Structure formats: structure tokens, C-alpha cells
Amino acid sequence: xxxxxxxxxxxGARTEPSQGKTTKGAxxxxxxxxxxxxxxxxxxxxxxxxxxxxxxLSLKPAADVGDGKLIPANPTLENxxxxxxxxxxxxxxxxxxxxxxxxxxxxxxxxxxxAYAIARLDFPGKTLLLSGALAIAMFPPVSxxxxxxxxxxxxxxxxxxxxxxxxxxxxxxxxxxxxLAAFFREIPWDLEQAAQVDGATPYQAxxxxxxxxxxxxxxxxxxIVFIFCWNDFLFAISLTSTxxxxxxxxxxxxxxxxxxxxxxxxxxxxxxxxVTVPIIIMVLIFQRRIVAGLTAGAVKG
Amino acid sequence: xxxxxxxxxxxxxxxxxxxxxxxxxxIADGEFVILVGPSGCGKSTLLRMIVGLEDISxxxxxxxxxxxxxxxxxxxxxxxxxxxxxxxPHLSVRExxxxxxxxxxxxxxxxxxxxxxxxxxxxLTENLDRKPANLSGGQRQRVAMGRAIVRDPxxxxxxxxxxxxxxxxxxxxxxxxARIQKKYGTTTVYVTHDQTEAMTLADxxxxxxxxxxxxxxxxRNLYNSPVNLFVAGFIGSPSMNLVPGRLTGTSLALxxxxxxxxxxxxxxxxxxxxxxxxxxxxIRPEHFEDSALVSDGDRSSGxxxxxRIDNIExxxxxxxxxxxYKGGEAIGQQLGKLAGDLDMEQSSGDESSIVARLDPTSQxxxxxxxxxxxxxxxxxxxxxxxxxxxxxxxxxxxAGGAQPGAVRLD
Numbered sequence: 001x002x003x004x005x006x007x008x009x010x011x012g013a014r015t016e017p018s019q020g021k022t023t024k025g026a027x028x029x030x031x032x033x034x035x036x037x038x039x040x041x042x043x044x045x046x047x048x049x050x051x052x053x054x055x056x057l058s059l060k061p062a063a064d065v066g067d068g069k070l071i072p073a074n075p076t077l078e079n080x081x082x083x084x085x086x087x088x089x090x091x092x093x094x095x096x097x098x099x100x101x102x103x104x105x106x107x108x109x110x111x112x113x114x115a116y117a118i119a120r121l122d123f124p125g126k127t128l129l130l131s132g133a134l135a136i137a138m139f140p141p142v143s144x145x146x147x148x149x150x151x152x153x154x155x156x157x158x159x160x161x162x163x164x165x166x167x168x169x170x171x172x173x174x175x176x177x178x179x180l181a182a183f184f185r186e187i188p189w190d191l192e193q194a195a196q197v198d199g200a201t202p203y204q205a206x207x208x209x210x211x212x213x214x215x216x217x218x219x220x221x222x223x224i225v226f227i228f229c230w231n232d233f234l235f236a237i238s239l240t241s242t243x244x245x246x247x248x249x250x251x252x253x254x255x256x257x258x259x260x261x262x263x264x265x266x267x268x269x270x271x272x273x274x275v276t277v278p279i280i281i282m283v284l285i286f287q288r289r290i291v292a293g294l295t296a297g298a299v300k301g
Numbered sequence: 302x303x304x305x306x307x308x309x310x311x312x313x314x315x316x317x318x319x320x321x322x323x324x325x326x327x328i329a330d331g332e333f334v335i336l337v338g339p340s341g342c343g344k345s346t347l348l349r350m351i352v353g354l355e356d357i358s359x360x361x362x363x364x365x366x367x368x369x370x371x372x373x374x375x376x377x378x379x380x381x382x383x384x385x386x387x388x389x390p391h392l393s394v395r396e397x398x399x400x401x402x403x404x405x406x407x408x409x410x411x412x413x414x415x416x417x418x419x420x421x422x423x424x425l426t427e428n429l430d431r432k433p434a435n436l437s438g439g440q441r442q443r444v445a446m447g448r449a450i451v452r453d454p455x456x457x458x459x460x461x462x463x464x465x466x467x468x469x470x471x472x473x474x475x476x477x478x479a480r481i482q483k484k485y486g487t488t489t490v491y492v493t494h495d496q497t498e499a500m501t502l503a504d505x506x507x508x509x510x511x512x513x514x515x516x517x518x519x520x521r522n523l524y525n526s527p528v529n530l531f532v533a534g535f536i537g538s539p540s541m542n543l544v545p546g547r548l549t550g551t552s553l554a555l556x557x558x559x560x561x562x563x564x565x566x567x568x569x570x571x572x573x574x575x576x577x578x579x580x581x582x583x584i585r586p587e588h589f590e591d592s593a594l595v596s597d598g599d600r601s602s603g604x605x606x607x608x609r610i611d612n613i614e615x616x617x618x619x620x621x622x623x624x625x626y627k628g629g630e631a632i633g634q635q636l637g638k639l640a641g642d643l644d645m646e647q648s649s650g651d652e653s654s655i656v657a658r659l660d661p662t663s664q665x666x667x668x669x670x671x672x673x674x675x676x677x678x679x680x681x682x683x684x685x686x687x688x689x690x691x692x693x694x695x696x697x698x699x700a701g702g703a704q705p706g707a708v709r710l711d
Contacts, residue, residue, distance in 0.1 A: 188385070188387065190383050190385055190387040191387050191389060193354050193374070193383075193387070194381070194383055194387035194389075194448075195389075195400070196353075196354070196373070196374040196375055197352055197353075197354070197374045197375070197379065197380065197381045198375075198380075198400055198401035198404060198448065198452075199375045199401050199404040199405055199452075200375060200404050201373075201375060204404060208400075209389055212391045213390065213391060
């Protein structure tokens with residue numbers, strides 16, 4: 001669901017320039033402008049309607065959940081109150097935020113160094129490293145979850161924060177390395193050489209020149225990693241058993257309603273809306289940083 | 302400031318190709334030396350070896366008295382201006398110029414002072430707080446130079462600094478560079494493919510071809526006394542006319558007439574190089590003239606010949622006449638190689654053409670016959686096999702550091 005939200009936003013942003021173009025050359029391509037607008041509207045509706053439905057569900061009292069209406073007849077915030085007071089949501093929310101942030105931080109720092117080396121240096125085994133990273137990213141997690149469960153039980157990592165951070169890093173690092181390497185490759189090498197001639201050590205050139213220029217890439221990969229950790233369900237449900245490390249996606253599966261005979265649909269919907277908010281906020285904050293053309297003016301042509 | 306000394310500098314790539322071969326070059330303290338040559342001649346590679354961005358395969362590189370072969374760029378204390386300026390886009394002009402000083406841990410007060418001094422020299426004071434993206438091409442160029450001069454380095458290195466500017470700005474920045482280099486008196490090595498820049502800026506010019514230094518000399522000597530066909534063809538615009546000639550004793554047969562060699566040329570040629578032989582004769586466009594405008598005294602020291610004028614370009618201050626002649630194919634093969642090196646167009650077919658720079662008051666007309674005078678005292682002779690100059694005119698100052706161009710044109 002959260003991924004769908006982001007997708008729609010990016011799509012909206014991407015259609016803007018083309019709309020601008022069509023207004024400029026309106027006489028020539030007035031037809032294609034209309035098609036663009038209709039297409040955009042359809043896709044946005046398709047992506048956002050489920051979100052709207054969940055939002056609607058979260059505002060309905062338990063009795064109305066099955067009424068099939070989009071606009072709640074008796075809107076209430078009762079579901080939100082429930083999840084924040086019952087305790088079975090607050091602790092997983094803290095776990096989710098903590099685990100995702102720590103993973104993002106470590107993964108981005110490690111990936112930045114790795115990607116820089118990959119983009120700048122020719123070392124033996126570079127291709128192997130890159131294709132290996134890609135292979136890991138494509139590896140179906142479900143096939144290793146069984147052995148992992150046993151290993152985690154044996155090593156004491158089961159149901160701990162590191163127990164989730166570790167597998168998340170494994171799958172997030174390749175993503176981050178590939179994204180960052182692409183950004184590093186686009187930075188003119190001359191800048192780094194200029195820094196070296198100006199008296200910088202390779203590390204200083206990296207920290208003072210390359211890294212600031214790669215910031216959009218760093219933020220982009222941070223968002224990717226964060227969303228990956230935030231949305232994960234498989235590892236969270238398999239490698240945790242208590243609230244010590246259980247994250248929100250796993251925790252919603254264990255929600256209990258006030259009575260054993262009612263599904264906690266309203267609470268689950270409310271929880272889904274609550275966990276979507278941080279993602280939206282993150283994208284909005286970093287969208288400003290992910291501006292193209294930060295390197296404009298560095299070199300001519 | 303320091304002298305730069307190169308001994309046997311060679312750059313060899315793993316596949317065995319040599320980008321730079323066995324370069325010996327002495328750049329004196331405070332001297333302005335320009336490396337010039339067609340693209341791919343290794344001039345930029347040589348510059349990057351000086352600054353340390355390329356490894357040196359063989360030879361010794363000294364800056365001052367220190368061997369710097371294995372030193373990192375940051376320890377060589379040189380400042381470089383890149384072709385694309387390589388400004389740091391995330392930093393303001395002030396911070397761009399302060400960058401090398403900050404790395405050198407210069408106190409803040411001194412940084413401010415030095416940056417502002419340099420900005421005043423470069424007329425950048427008003428733009429100090431702007432980002433490079435908001436500057437014009439010329440201003441970016443100035444910032445790049447500012448970053449070099451704030452440090453007071455041992456030498457300035459320029460890698461085709463003007464090639465991204467438009468023509469007007471290029472002339473303006475050229476004078477600017479000359480002014481700044483004079484003001485600071487810093488040793489300067491400058492790479493360009495533009496011979497006008499080379500001729501106007503340099504104390505000495507090193508002409509490179511395929512990684513080999515052909516001639517190192519003052520612009521005047523390069524022009525008046527080139528060591529071989531390559532230098533002769535590369536320096537000068539429009540370039541030197543090269544026509545086949547046949548030497549018999551001291552008489553030289555050209556496609557458009559026969560003349561006696563002037564006595565000084567004949568004596569320099571000596572006996573062993575005389576006799577009957579094929580030569581390539583080089584004549585600069587300005588050493589032709591409309592014979593109607595030549596005094597009688599001068600006329601006798603040259604060759605006057607009738608020729609049809611194919612085309613005229615009148616530019617106000619000068620006039621270029623294109624004169625077709627037959628028989629140029631005799632040296633076609635040798636010149637073909639040269640043309641390939643210089644990216645010149647080569648005339649095809651059996652009719653070649655020479656360019657003459659005439660006085661603009663000349664009354665010659667397109668499509669008509671005209672009497673053209675050729676100054677025999679100013680001709681250059683080249684060996685058609687090796688391309689080397691025969692009977693080179695004496696150089697203006699023999700004290701300069703010219704190196705014999707032991708180069709065969711093959």
C-alpha cells in the first residue's frame with residue numbers, strides 16, 4: 001500500500017514537465033495533452049483508491065465495517081484510540097522506527113564507501129562483487145527463512161533488534177550500492193582530481209567534494225532502504241515472537257478486537273494509515289533534497 | 302615557484318602504446334611554457350604527469366630539486382586549471398577559492414584576505430557569494446584561476462583552459478592569463494591545441510607529435526626556423542605552403558618557375574646536401590606579393606611568375622589569393638601523412654593550390670592571370686624522405702633551449 005502511494009506521487013511529479021511541454025506546443029499536440037491527463041487520472045485513481053478505502057475503514061465503528069460504503073456513516077476515531085491505548089501497537093511502532101532507522105543508517109554508510117570504490121576503482125573481482133550483490137538482492141528470502149530461524153534460535157539473535165537489522169542489511173545493501181554507484185558515476189571525475197591537486201587526501205576529496213554532490217543519491221537510497229525495512233513482513237513475522245522486536249506489519253496480524261467474535265478490521269486499517277504517514281513525511285522531506293541538477297555548473301557542457 | 306625538469310619522461314600503457322615518449326624538457330623558474338600539438342599528441346598526458354594525476358612509466362620528473370615521480374598530487378604543490386574548470390558546485394565562489402587553503406589549514410583571517418585579494422585581481426569581488434552554476438563561462442574560468450592563484454603554488458598548470466569559451470571571451474581571457482602570469486611570475490605550463498594561444502602567450506613553445514617533442518623554442522624561432530615539416534605545417538595560420546621542388550646545384554625548380562637559391566641558403570646547404578635532389582619547399586603565405594607592389598630591389602631577390610588567380614578573400618587588412626598549380630602530386634604521399642596528423646584537408650586530384658597573403662591594395666582579380674612575386678630569402682627547404690629541414694635559417698637567439706628534433710617523419 002505504501003509503495004503504491006509513493007508510485008503515484010512519483011508519477012504525478014513525472015507527468016508535470018510533459019504537461020508543460022504540451023501547453024507550450026498546444027496547437028501541435030492538443031490531443032496528446034488530453035490523453036496524458038486522462039491517463040494520469042486513471043493511474044492515480046487506481047493507485048490511491050485502496051488507500052482511500054483503508055482510510056474509510058479506519059474511521060468506521062466495528063459495526064459498520066461491512067456496510068460497503070466509501071463514506072463512513074458514523075465517522076469515529078475510536079479505532080485510533082484503541083490501537084494507541086491497547087499497547088499492542090505502540091511498542092511495535094517503536095521497534096519499526098528503531099530497526100528501520102538503524103538499518104538505513106548503517107546500510108547507507110557502508111554502501112556509500114562500497115559504491116565509491118566500485119564507481120572509481122578498477123579492482124579484481126569488481127564484476128563479481130556487483131553481480132553477487134545483485135544476486136543477493138534477487139534471492140527469494142522465503143527460501144532462507146527456515147535455516148535462518150534455526151540459526152537465530154541457536155545464536156540468540158531470535159526476537160532481538162539485531163536479529164532483524166542483520167537480514168535487512170543483507171537485502172538492503174545491494175539496493176543501496178547499486179543506486180549509489182549510479183550516482184557516483186555521474187559526478188565528474190575532474191572534481192575529485194581537482195580536489196587532489198588542491199591538496200586533498202583521497203578521503204578528504206570523498207568527504208568534502210564527492211559526498212556532498214552525491215547527497216541526492218544518498219537520500220534516494222536511504223528512502224529505498226527505509227521503505228524496504230518498514231514494509232517487510234516475512235522476516236518480521238518469522239524471526240520475532242514477542243513485542244521485544246516485533247514490528248508493525250507483523251504486529252497487526254496479532255491484533256485482537258474487544259470481543260473474540262469480531263475481526264479487528266478497523267484497528268488494522270487505523271494501524272495501516274498510521275504506518276503510512278512516516279513514509280509520506282519522509283518522501284516529502286527528502287523530495288526537496290532529491291533535486292536534479294545539483295551538479296549543474298560544476299563543469300561546462 | 303620552481304623550475305620543472307623532465308628527463309626521459311615516458312608514458313606507456315599496459316597494451317604497449319606510448320602516449321608520451323622520452324620527453325626531455327627544462328622549464329625555468331618563472332617561465333611560461335606551452336605544450337602544443339594536434340589532438341592525441343600526448344600533451345595533456347604530459348601535463349597530467351607533471352601534476353601527478355598520471356603515473357610516470359619511465360624517466361625523472363623534478364620540481365625544484367625534488368624528485369616527484371612517486372608523490373601524490375597533493376604533495377607536489379602545483380595548481381591546475383582544468384579544461385572544464387572543475388569547480389565545486391556545492392560551494393560558493395569564495396569557498397571554491399578557499400578550498401585549497403582550508404585543506405592546508407591556513408588561519409581563517411588569512412584565507413579571507415587572500416581570497417579577497419585574488420578576487421580583486423580577477424574582478425570577482427561581487428560574485429564571491431554566488432554558486433558556480435550562476436556564473437557565466439568567463440567568470441567560472443576566473444574562479445578556476447582564482448583557486449590556483451590563492452595558494453601561491455610552485456607552478457600553474459593549465460589544461461586547455463580557454464577551449465570552452467566563445468571566440469571573443471577567449472581573446473579576453475588570453476590577455477588576462479598573460480597579465481596574471483606576469484603579475485605573479487609563477488612558472489606556468491599550459492596545454493593547448495590552438496597555435497594562436499601558443500604563439501601569443503608563451504615564452505617558449507614545445508610542439509608535440511605522437512608523444513614526441515619535435516621542437517622547443519620561442520614562438521618567433523618556431524615560426525622562422527622550424528626543424529621539420531610537421532612544425533612548419535603546424536605553426537602559422539594559414540599554414541605554410543608546401544610545394545615540390547627540384548634542386549640542381551644552387552638552382553631550385555618550382556612548379557611555377559625556376560630560381561637561384563639566395564647565397565646564404567646555398568652556403569648553409571653546403572656541398573654534401575647539394576647536388577641534384579628532390580626537396581619540399583615551404584613558403585609562408587605572406588612571403589608572396591603582388592609583383593606590381595614590390596620595389597625593384599626586392600624583386601631581384603625573388604622569383605616573379607605569372608599565375609592564374611582562382612579565388613580571392615579580401616578581409617580589409619589583408620587579402621588571401623588562392624593560386625592553383627600543377628605538379629603537386631610529386632610530394633603527395635609525404636604531405637598526406639602530415640595532413641592526417643594535422644587534421645588538415647588535403648587537396649585531391651592533380652591540381653594543388655597555394656595560399657598567398659597579398660597587400661589589400663593589390664589589384665589582382667579572380668580568374669585572371671597575375672604576376673606574383675615570391676621572396677626567395679624566406680623559403681624553407683625540407684627533405685622529402687625524413688621531413689627534416691635543410692639549411693635551416695639561423696635562429697634569432699642561439700642561447701635558447703632548443704632541442705634537436707631527432708624525428709623522422711615516418
